[in-house]
Each structure stands twice: as structure tokens, then as C-alpha cells.
Amino acid sequence: MYNETSCRFAKSHEWAFAEGDVATVGISDYAQKEISDIVFVELPKAGAKVEQGKPCCVIESVKAAADFFAPVSGEVVEVNDAIADNPALVNQSPHGDGWFFKIRMSKPAEMAALMEFETYRKTIQ
Amino acid sequence: MVDSPLKRTPLYGVLAKAGGRMVDFHGWEMPVQFAGILAEHQAVRTACGVFDVSHMGQVLISGADAHRFVERVNCNRMSAEPGKGTYAHILAEDGGILDDAITFCLEPKRFLAIVNAATAEKDFAWFQRQAAGFDVALDHASARYGMLAVQGPAAPALVGEIFPAALALPRFGIAELPWAGEAAFVMRTGYTGEDGFEVAASPTGVLAFWEALMARGGRHGLVPCGLGSRDTLRLESGYLLYGADADETRTPYEANCGWVVKLQKGDFVGREALIRRKEAGFKEKLTGVRLPGRGVPRHGCAVWRGDRKIGELCSATFAPTLGTGIGVGYLAPEAWEAGTRVEVEIHGKRVEAETVRGAFRKNAV
Structure with missing residues (x-):
């Protein structure tokens, strides 16, 4: 299992946690607070190809839409249907029940380009 | 800059x-x-x-002609009964909406207009221009x-x-x-x-x-x-936001606020132009849309009926009480009837919607 400190982070506030060649991804606690009141997440479909740093999903709050940039490249193998039905889970538990989807990584070395939690934490201070 | x-x-x-x-x-x-x-x-x-x-503005209007002046610069029939306020639009000579405001009668010769923040200076200057020939004193009191x-x-x-x-x-x-x-x-x-x-x-x-x-x-x-x-x-609640849903290019009729125009009350600024423009007919009217499915509409989203673009949304959001997306926009006549099926373009995809007139819910007041 993973938690905030064991995840790696993109500058654009997504996190990824790798187990073998599959990465679970979501948005950081800082991002959910900034976006606030998430009312809809337009998730990619299983089978979709995503590319590191490219938008692949839209997060809608009451006030505005925000892009979700894939933290690593690969194929979407599972999506979290629970946040489609209850998007507030992303605000309540961004590193738990509010995960977005899982990617079978085509370039696992990309994980190394993401920040450790401590480094990320300094970027948002 | x-x-x-x-x-x-x-x-x-x-x-x-x-x-x-x-x-x-x-x-x-x-x-x-x-x-x-x-x-x-x-x-x-x-x-x-x-x-x-x-941030909203206050203008105090007093003098022997105060009520006559308030009637002159507002298109609605304005109460002259102390303790009563009236919602109305302030119109330009061409019938375009300069602002929407509530004007309260404090005493028979003393009124208070509550105007929008972004338009307060413009409204006060407009009132001063219109006051020629009226026995009124105008006091821009917003800062107080x-x-x-x-x-x-x-x-x-x-x-x-x-x-x-x-x-x-x-x-x-x-x-x-x-x-x-x-x-x-x-x-x-x-x-x-x-x-x-x-x-x-x-x-x-x-x-x-x-x-x-x-x-x-x-x-x-x-x-x-x-x-x-x-x-x-x-x-x-179906309330207009001046600057987003109405501006000087629109008349109250197009803003779906025809009820604030009282042509029978006598002369007021913009009356002649309103009559002319109403007779000519309107090509667009502020119309609501409700999106029963998922997706959140935003300002600027295109509205489609079949392969024809029939307008754009000027205000739109997720409606927390309804749990769906809602918006308003100036749409073509074919969408004016409530319940008309249209589509709203969100992030390049068209999402089903239906038109609504007035409030999206039953207001408590």
C-alpha cells in the first residue's frame, strides 16, 4: 500500500506510485485544496494510451476546469469508477479512495524524473 | 502598464x-x-x-422631483411609497441596459439606489446628465x-x-x-x-x-x-448578472426581463427605442439550459441544435442544489420554448441539454 510520502510527484501536482510496471496515479493534497469542490472527473477509458506530461483527463470543480497531466507514459489498465460516481472522494482522500487510474508503464524509467515527496513539498511552500 | x-x-x-x-x-x-x-x-x-x-454602490437621490427623476431613469414603475423598493433596469437612449438596480423610496422626496460595483461610477455620471431640468440632488455615497x-x-x-x-x-x-x-x-x-x-x-x-x-x-x-x-x-435562482448576462447591447426583452418594462407608465429614458426594437423583433433571447448528464458547462460554451450553432453561454456552472450543470446564453428563437433539446459543447464534445425559462428551481421568495 502507498501513502503521500511513498508517492512521486510531477510539478503539475499529479502523483504516481509504482508497483512493478503498473503505476497508480492521482492528484496531490495541495492540488485538491487548490481546485476545491471537485464535482466531475472525466476519466480516460481503460485501454487509452497516455503520455508523460500530456493532458489526459479533465477535473471539474464548481468554479473551473483543470487538466490532469499523465505523470508517466503507458496504457490505462484500470480506472477508479468510484470517483466518477462520487467525485468528492478526490477532495476527501486524494491519496486513498480518490485515486484516478492505473497505467501499465511503457517507460518505467520516467518515474525517476518525478519528485520525491520532500522535494515536492518544498515546491508548494 | x-x-x-x-x-x-x-x-x-x-x-x-x-x-x-x-x-x-x-x-x-x-x-x-x-x-x-x-x-x-x-x-x-x-x-x-x-x-x-x-463593493456595491449607493446613490442617494433627494429633492422635490426625486420620484419623477427615479421614474425617468428606470424602465419599471417605481414605488413612491416610503419603505418600498423596486427592481428595474437603467436604460440608455437606445434601450440598451446600462445597469440593473433596486431603488428604494425612503421618504416621498428621498430615494436610495443600490447599483452594481463595476457600474457605480458610470451610473452616477449618467444620473447627473439626466438630472438637468429636475429639482434633485444626487449623492454618490458608495464610499460611505x-x-x-x-x-x-x-x-x-x-x-x-x-x-x-x-x-x-x-x-x-x-x-x-x-x-x-x-x-x-x-x-x-x-x-x-x-x-x-x-x-x-x-x-x-x-x-x-x-x-x-x-x-x-x-x-x-x-x-x-x-x-x-x-x-x-x-x-x-434565475437572476441576471450584469456584465455577464446583460450589457449595453441588450434590451430588457432580450435579457428575458420584459416584466421590468412598463411602457404604459409614461416617458422614461429608452422608451421610444424599446418600442421600436420590440416591433422589429429579436433574434436572440437569454435562455437557460440544463444538462441532465455529467459535464460542467462554462462561460463561452457553444450551444448547438442539430448542425446549427444557435448561441453561446454567458454564465454557466455546476448547480449544487440540482446536482447538474446549468447555464444561460443568448440563443436563437428555435430554442426559446422551454424543454427544447439542444447540445452544449464542452471540451470539444457535445453534451445533451434542454432549455429552461426563468429560474432553474422554485425560489423561496
Whole structure:
């Protein structure tokens, strides 16, 4: 299992946690607070190809839409249907029940380009 | 370009301390939210919320011709009964909407107009131009007043503890009541579709009112609310936002506010042009859309009927009480009938929607 400190982070506030060649991804606690009141997440479909740093999903709050940039490249193998039905889970538990989807990584070395939690934490201070 | 400093209301300090997330709103540094838009919206629908609306403008109009002048610059039939306010549009000579405002009769020869923040200077200059030949004195009093709106089903119980006389006010009623050694205007008005009050007082008076609300509000479920929930509440309730949903290029008829035009009342600024433009007919009218599926519409989204683009949304949001996306836009006649099936383009995809006239919910007032 993973938690905030064991995840790696993109500058654009997504996190990824790798187990073998599959990465679970979501948005950081800082991002959910900034976006606030998430009312809809337009998730990619299983089978979709995503590319590191490219938008692949839209997060809608009451006030505005925000892009979700894939933290690593690969194929979407599972999506979290629970946040489609209850998007507030992303605000309540961004590193738990509010995960977005899982990617079978085509370039696992990309994980190394993401920040450790401590480094990320300094970027948002 | 030099950035001019943002203006702050008398309540800036207490709002920031209460956790307000401040943004630039038409040159004012105002809170967009406190705990969150959904929670604030829900509080106003079920208990009560308080909004700083000190950025709004106040113009005092007095003199022997005060009522005649108020009738001249507003398209609605304006009450001359002390204690009563009237919502109306202020029109240009060509019938375009310069602003929407509520004008209260304080005394037979003394009126108070509450105008929008971004248009207050323009409105005052317009009033001065129109005042030639009228025995009226105009006083732009915006800087002397702060204003708070207390809204929601619990608002009467809470405000009644502070101003017992407020409970006797009818909707759109006003009373000048003693407050903190001065006088405050207490109005039974609001922009949320719920019962409630707006209180205008001096900067120190409005701060004292805030403190009184905070001291008593807990039992009534009072929460501080920002501009974000103010917008979701007003849009659900079918209320116009000047600058977004109406401007000088639109007449009240196109803004779906034909009910504020009283052509029979006699002459007023813009009347002749309105008659002409009404006879010529309109190509677009402000029409609501409701999106039963998922997806959140935004300002600027295109609206389609089949392969024809029939307009764009000027205000749109997720509607917390309804749990769906809603919006309003100037749409072509084929979409004016409520229940017409249309599509709204969101992030390049078309989402099913149907048209709605007026409020998206049954308002409490």
C-alpha cells in the first residue's frame, strides 16, 4: 500500500506510485485544496494510451476546469469508477479512495524524473 | 502598464481572518470562498450565510422631483411609497441596459439606489446628465457605506435578534434603523432565491453588524460565504448578472426581463427605442439550459441544435442544489420554448441539454 510520502510527484501536482510496471496515479493534497469542490472527473477509458506530461483527463470543480497531466507514459489498465460516481472522494482522500487510474508503464524509467515527496513539498511552500 | 492597487471593503480584515480565499473581482479584493462553494451554497439553502457586498454602490437621490427623476431613469414603475423598493433596469437612449438596480423610496422626496460595483461610477455620471431640468440632488455615497447580505431560511430568526423591526419588512422593504450610534439601512432583499436581508451601514457600523452576526450566528447555522456561492445561488435562482448576462447591447426583452418594462407608465429614458426594437423583433433571447448528464458547462460554451450553432453561454456552472450543470446564453428563437433539446459543447464534445425559462428551481421568495 502507498501513502503521500511513498508517492512521486510531477510539478503539475499529479502523483504516481509504482508497483512493478503498473503505476497508480492521482492528484496531490495541495492540488485538491487548490481546485476545491471537485464535482466531475472525466476519466480516460481503460485501454487509452497516455503520455508523460500530456493532458489526459479533465477535473471539474464548481468554479473551473483543470487538466490532469499523465505523470508517466503507458496504457490505462484500470480506472477508479468510484470517483466518477462520487467525485468528492478526490477532495476527501486524494491519496486513498480518490485515486484516478492505473497505467501499465511503457517507460518505467520516467518515474525517476518525478519528485520525491520532500522535494515536492518544498515546491508548494 | 501599472497595476492599480486592489480596493478593499471595510470587512477585508475580518473576512481574511475568517479564512476567505481572496481574488481580484472587478478591482476589489474579495473572498471567492471560505470552507468551499458547495458547503456555503448548501448552508444558504438550508440555514443561512453571510456575504460581504460592500463593493456595491449607493446613490442617494433627494429633492422635490426625486420620484419623477427615479421614474425617468428606470424602465419599471417605481414605488413612491416610503419603505418600498423596486427592481428595474437603467436604460440608455437606445434601450440598451446600462445597469440593473433596486431603488428604494425612503421618504416621498428621498430615494436610495443600490447599483452594481463595476457600474457605480458610470451610473452616477449618467444620473447627473439626466438630472438637468429636475429639482434633485444626487449623492454618490458608495464610499460611505459597507453592506452585508444575510441569506437563507434561518436569516429572519438571526437578523431579528439584532434588528427586531426587520421582521416586519415585506420583500423589497426597507427601514432606516438605529445601529451602533448611527442609522443603518435594513432591506429585505437578496440575490440567492432565499429569504434574507441586506444591511448597509458606515464602515464601523457594518463591522459591528458582522461582529453581532458572528456572536449569534452559530445557533442559526450561519457560515461566511464568498463570491463563488453567490454566483451558483443566483444562477440557480434565475437572476441576471450584469456584465455577464446583460450589457449595453441588450434590451430588457432580450435579457428575458420584459416584466421590468412598463411602457404604459409614461416617458422614461429608452422608451421610444424599446418600442421600436420590440416591433422589429429579436433574434436572440437569454435562455437557460440544463444538462441532465455529467459535464460542467462554462462561460463561452457553444450551444448547438442539430448542425446549427444557435448561441453561446454567458454564465454557466455546476448547480449544487440540482446536482447538474446549468447555464444561460443568448440563443436563437428555435430554442426559446422551454424543454427544447439542444447540445452544449464542452471540451470539444457535445453534451445533451434542454432549455429552461426563468429560474432553474422554485425560489423561496
